Amino acid sequence: MIRKLLQKLPFPFGRPARRRTTPLVIPSSQHSLRREEISRNAVSVVERLQQAGYQAFMVGGCVRDLLLDVTPKDFDVATSATPEQVRATFRNARLIGRRFRLAHVYFGREIIEVATFRASHGGDDDASSTDEQSRQSDSGRLLRDNVYGTLEEDAQRRDFTINALYYDVCSGHLHDFANGLHDVRNCQIRLIGIPQQRYQEDPVRMLRAIRFAAKLDFEIEPHTAAPIKSLASLLNDIPAARLFDEILKLLMSGQGADTFELLQQYGLFAPLFPDTANAVSQSPDHYTRLLRQALHNTDERIRQDKPVTPAFLFAALLWPSMQAQLNRQLDRGTPLIPAQQQAAQEALSRQCLRTAIPKRFSLPLREIWDLQPRLERRVGKRADQLLEHPRFRAAYDFLLLREAAGERTNGLGEWWTRYQDASDEQRRKMIRELDAGSDKPARKRRRRRKPRSTADNNP
Structure with missing residues (x-):
């Protein structure tokens, strides 16, 4: 059913995905998303932020999964409000993160993650970004990413097109800046921007491409796949604690066997498990x-x-x-x-x-x-x-x-x-x-000598 609905979308699916500075706005009559399928708490967060004068949308994996008729595990919100403004709006909100500052809004056991629109991290000529807001390593990896921006800028700095879809639960409109629906329909994982640069900014994106390909049974688009093998060594710069969390997502989400094959195919298993990879190369079959x-x-x-x-x-x-x-x-x-x-x-x-x-x-x-x-x-x-x-x-x-x-x-x-x-x-x-059946000889039992009586000991 979802594919029939997607076929109604008002653009040709044959052309390659590209960035847009203005979104393709798709009305509710031309997509399958319905607010009734979204957590009441997430809808409440979006509505309250909009009532407070901020932009707010459902974004990322929850939108993608609902389009694929998959029940999302969680619901994320993107907004123009800063983390401090989100905390001021919700008494049940806490701020987390340093590398990427976020607000968590708590509803009992359910947590709605609220992220502020981000802009490009900028460069040496970008006077608007300070060292506290955005920092990069010598290899290009983003060490901190807290430069806030507009909805359009936020869409352009997201990793994959299928994760750059914004759903307004109040109007019912779906905002697509990067032909994400094109790639959802064609079952493709495609990076936004220049793949080599995006992987250098965050090498974990290579693992995310593998994870989404295995989870969704999608193909990695050729330009997105091409640099992975040559850049696999960049994973050596990722903190060990973060890599452990990524491995759990890769191998313990129900598609571990398929993920392992993709990791091997793209040369990403060895950076994660170098000694195991070396031992496997010595005795591959077993x-x-x-x-x-x-x-x-x-x-x-x-x-x-x-x-x-x-x-x-x-x-x-x-x-x-x-x-x-x-x-x-x-x-x-x-x-x-x-x-x-x-x-x-x-x-x-x-x-x-x-x-x-x-x-x-x-x-x-x-x-x-x-x-x-x-x-x-x-x-x-x-x-x-x-x-x-x-x-x-x-x-x-x-x-x-x-x-x-x-x-x-x-x-x-x-x-x-x-x-x-x-x-x-x-x-x-x-x-x-x-x-x-043991080959060991039976152990001889030592004979215990009877103690001599007191009478025998007397002369």
């Missing part, structure tokens, strides 16, 4: 299967509304790196257990230089790894003790993942599957069978 299977499993759990944790996914993503470190430790003659501990620490430390993994995820990740060799030691009471371990289920799932990727474990996963469902007597029998 480790690529493991990563694909882990991401496929995560996507499936998300589709089934089951809980997912970054700890398990990062355990899989860094497993090739940890195994490479382990082999180096063993080659140096380090005993197995210390070698495993040192390899895990080294793999995590090196990865945290690229993506700052919080301890709430890195600690359970280490436990999943540490339990892998313990799953092999099942004699005595060890098997029952492992079943009671809080990370047992994650470690067991990780074992099955390794086997699905082709790793040989001599039926260890199948054994643990049976053991969990067995009765106490069946479990004891399984342990006895392990003892009987």
Whole structure:
């Protein structure tokens, strides 16, 4: 239905997208957006800002998703009001951000994000922008972007055409400055402006292009795609904490498997996971299967509304790196257990230089790894003790993942599957069978000597 409605739009879809200084204003009769589909709180924010004399629109992903008949996860507002003016208008508003200052308006658990129209960051000849408002690194990356501007300027500095659509909930009009509806209809991801310059301003835009392409099942327009491989190294300048957040959006939104393929295709996986990428290149078949299977499993759990944790996914993503470190430790003659501990620490430390993994995820990740060799030691009471371990289920799932990727474990996963469902007597029998099949010689029981009686000790 959405495509039929889009076909009514009053411009030819064949021409390439371009910037406009004045928008194409599309009336409500010629698009499918309806205010009833938008959060009441977001509508309230727009109405109150307009009543206070400011311009205000729904913008970005929520408009794009509604045009594609997808339910938005959140609703963003763009306005001519400064963050301080937004806070003065709403008692329930808080200001956040330094690099990009915003207002959050709170309605219980729902947060409406309100951004002030931004202008171009300017340059050395732009006397209107100060160091406090806008700063760039030597490579062209924007370090701060708080130069406020008009609606037209805000549209021109947005990243993708499909995110530069402004919907006025009061009039019902849709404002399109960059042929965004053209690209929505043609399923294309297209940057606004010169791609190389826009990526240099913010290299994370390369990751966003990948994320939107996977999420929406869109193609990246050729001019937008062309510079990505050559500029991939710019991601090395992005703060590790920001990259961690971007990876979660990339790989834990339900399209992780498709995203991984695109990251590989455009040379963006290696800057995010350099040691893993190097290990995969040494053993591509096995480790690529493991990563694909882990991401496929995560996507499936998300589709089934089951809980997912970054700890398990990062355990899989860094497993090739940890195994490479382990082999180096063993080659140096380090005993197995210390070698495993040192390899895990080294793999995590090196990865945290690229993506700052919080301890709430890195600690359970280490436990999943540490339990892998313990799953092999099942004699005595060890098997029952492992079943009671809080990370047992994650470690067991990780074992099955390794086997699905082709790793040989001599039926260890199948054994643990049976053991969990067995009765106490069946479990004891399984342990006895392990003892009987063990190559280790039986330990001789030491004969205890009877203590001599007191009478024997007396002469």
